[in-house]
Amino acid sequence: MVGLDGESRLVSPASRVIEFMTGNNPITLYKSNGTAWEPEQALDGELAVDGEIVELSLAKTVLGEVSAGVVVPAQVVITGEQPFQFKSVAPLAIQYFSFEPVTSLLLIEDPEGDDIGLGTYTYPKDGVFKAGDFDLTAFEVSSDGANLYFSFALQSPIANGWNSPSGFSVQTFDVYIDKDPGAATGNRMLLPGRNAAFAAENGWDIALWVEGWTPQVVVPGDDPMAEPVKNTEASSAMKVYVDVGKNAVIASVPVEFFGEGSPSDWSFAAVVLGQEGYPADGVWRVRDVSQNAESYKFGGAPLDNNHTRIIDVALPADFSPDQVSVLGTYPSSAAPVDGKGPDDFAIIPLIAVNK
Numbered sequence: 197m198v199g200l201d202g203e204s205r206l207v208s209p210a211s212r213v214i215e216f217m218t219g220n221n222p223i224t225l226y227k228s229n230g231t232a233w234e235p236e237q238a239l240d241g242e243l244a245v246d247g248e249i250v251e252l253s254l255a256k257t258v259l260g261e262v263s264a265g266v267v268v269p270a271q272v273v274i275t276g277e278q279p280f281q282f283k284s285v286a287p288l289a290i291q292y293f294s295f296e297p298v299t300s301l302l303l304i305e306d307p308e309g310d311d312i313g314l315g316t317y318t319y320p321k322d323g324v325f326k327a328g329d330f331d332l333t334a335f336e337v338s339s340d341g342a343n344l345y346f347s348f349a350l351q352s353p354i355a356n357g358w359n360s361p362s363g364f365s366v367q368t369f370d371v372y373i374d375k376d377p378g379a380a381t382g383n384r385m386l387l388p389g390r391n392a393a394f395a396a397e398n399g400w401d402i403a404l405w406v407e408g409w410t411p412q413v414v415v416p417g418d419d420p421m422a423e424p425v426k427n428t429e430a431s432s433a434m435k436v437y438v439d440v441g442k443n444a445v446i447a448s449v450p451v452e453f454f455g456e457g458s459p460s461d462w463s464f465a466a467v468v469l470g471q472e473g474y475p476a477d478g479v480w481r482v483r484d485v486s487q488n489a490e491s492y493k494f495g496g497a498p499l500d501n502n503h504t505r506i507i508d509v510a511l512p513a514d515f516s517p518d519q520v521s522v523l524g525t526y527p528s529s530a531a532p533v534d535g536k537g538p539d540d541f542a543i544i545p546l547i548a549v550n551k
């Protein structure tokens with residue numbers, strides 16, 4: 197495929213061209229008819245050129261039907277004489293964020309430096325793991341009316357050491373939603389391998405499993421000890437992306453997948469773990485914590501089998517009991533975790549929107 201000038205090679209097929217030039221010239225949108233570019237319309241926009249900086253602002257509709265989190269591949273083609281230090285054919289991408297008003301429903305500001313799980317956990321030794329990678333600084337739930345947004349801000353810049361399609365690699369974030377806290381419905385056990393549970397009066401009704409490769413929306417299985425069930429329709433509607441400006445991983449899910457009720461009546465729990473592509477048996481892709489850290493294992497675990505794999509729990513700094521007590525309080529056991537129930541693991545608090 198070639199550019200509007202009939203010469204420049206495009207690195208991938210494109211559906212639209214926006215043409216603009218310095219001076220008081222029209223800004224024109226072209227669309228492809230399959231073989232050639234056809235002028236579609238003149239665009240209202242503002243163009244500013246200052247030295248080597250060119251700024252163009254246009255209505256968001258120019259990108260067509262896109263929603264929050266979508267990354268639109270784009271390419272700049274410069275023709276004619278140009279004073280810029282810019283490749284004449286340069287690929288880039290436009291990340292599209294929500295432009296609707298967003299209402300914050302819940303904000304948990306988590307302390308820095310508590311990425312130590314139950315108090316003693318240390319990071320795996322491989323260089324891909326950087327200080328602060330698992331240190332949550334804030335968890336926020338917000339809504340634009342059509343979607344719920346779940347934001348996990350981290351202490352360190354978010355890297356993508358293993359090149360996941362979602363822009364981050366080493367972390368896994370779980371969100372558990374209890375739509376009727378205190379009613380003792382839903383699942384008490386967190387997702388397989390987390391080695392954590394909710395108190396007897398609580399249970400999650402829908403959960404998000406947010407990681408770089410296989411993010412899922414899940415619901416409880418038929419009975420409390422059965423494996424949770426992946427909701428494939430909701431999972432394909434979920435978008436997971438990195439907001440570089442907020443240093444946060446964002447997951448958005450259309451509100452219809454949460455069913456009846458109002459999020460302001462719900463309670464939430466959010467936890468950070470290590471993503472693991474080669475997990476232990478029965479573990480849903482989260483990294484082991486051993487007594488001693490290894491290249492790809494966290495260290496600092498007690499000498500037992502049912503310690504949690506959670507590295508950071510979203511809890512306010514003044515929350516009581518604190519995170520170390522929450523994760524460190526469980527009946528330590530060297531027996532296999534198979535067949536263990538919720539009372540054999542650390543009990544995670546849920547945070548209500550209406551406290």
Ligand SMILES: [Ca+2]
Pocket residue numbers: 306307308309310311331332333508
């Ligand atoms: Ca933290």
Ligand SMILES: [Ca+2]
Pocket residue numbers: 306307310332508509510511519
């Ligand atoms: Ca925490």
